[in-house]
Amino acid sequence: NAGVTQTPKFQVLKTGQSMTLQCAQDMNHEYMSWYRQDPGMGLRLIHYSVGAGITDQGEVPNGYNVSRSTTEDFPLRLLSAAPSQTSVYFCASSRLTSGPYEQYFGPGTRLTVT
Amino acid sequence: ELKVEQNPLFLSMQEGKNYTIYCNYSTTSDRLYWYRQDPGKSLESLFVLLSNGAVKQEGRLMASLDTKARLSTLHITAAVHDLSATYFCAVDLSGGGADGLTFGKGTHLIIQP
Numbered sequence: 001n002a003g004v005t006q007t008p009k010f011q012v013l014k015t016g017q018s019m020t021l022q023c024a025q026d027m028n029h030e031y032m033s034w035y036r037q038d039p040g041m042g043l044r045l046i047h048y049s050v051g052a053g054i055t056d057q058g059e060v061p062n063g064y065n066v067s068r069s070t071t072e073d074f075p076l077r078l079l080s081a082a083p084s085q086t087s088v089y090f091c092a093s094s095r096l097t098s099g100p101y102e103q104y105f106g107p108g109t110r111l112t113v114t
Numbered sequence: 115e116l117k118v119e120q121n122p123l124f125l126s127m128q129e130g131k132n133y134t135i136y137c138n139y140s141t142t143s144d145r146l147y148w149y150r151q152d153p154g155k156s157l158e159s160l161f162v163l164l165s166n167g168a169v170k171q172e173g174r175l176m177a178s179l180d181t182k183a184r185l186s187t188l189h190i191t192a193a194v195h196d197l198s199a200t201y202f203c204a205v206d207l208s209g210g211g212a213d214g215l216t217f218g219k220g221t222h223l224i225i226q227p
Contacts, residue, residue, distance in 0.1 A: 042118075101206065104159070
């Protein structure tokens with residue numbers, strides 16, 4: 001199993017540009033989520049999904065969109081990039097129907113917005 | 115709103131010493147996680163604590179959970195340099211994982227020879 005994969009690993013955007021961060025998992029996990037990590041802030045939940053066709057907002061959803069058309073994929077879209085979105089983004093997945101609900105994290109995408 | 119507080123946020127210690135990292139959270143939860151993160155890397159799962167009184171050990175690390183006190187501890191025994199990393203605790207508010215995890219700010223641990 002590849003686990004949770006993310007692309008790209010690094011990205012530089014200009015203010016106002018849009019882009020999609022890709023996330024895929026091959027563990028047949030129902031639950032997928034996106035976090036951002038900023039220095040000294042820990043990780044903060046952006047959006048999450050409990051299954052295909054179902055998404056919901058986390059703590060910091062503004063400026064981001066998600067969709068979940070398949071169990072495997074959960075892309076994160078930045079609509080109009082802003083410098084405040086400079087961060088490291090992690091995708092995670094876990095089971096929901098049986099424990100221990102441990103979340104497995106992807107390798108991360110380091111995004112810089114200039 | 116769930117708040118998760120770790121302390122200390124920064125810890126420098128010598129090899130061979132023992133120390134404890136504390137994780138307090140503000141709302142009842144029976145599910146707590148500890149993760150390790152090396153610089154520039156992703157998060158590695160260390161422990162999943164699922165009930166009051168749970169204790170888990172792996173090598174020089176031991177984690178415990180007291181849900182009544184809303185407190186988890188990560189104890190390091192006879193520290194070695196390889197344990198230098200940032201350690202996060204995270205709480206699952208919903209109990210089933212569906213609402214995501216709320217993380218502490220992390221404890222940056224440096225172990226010096």
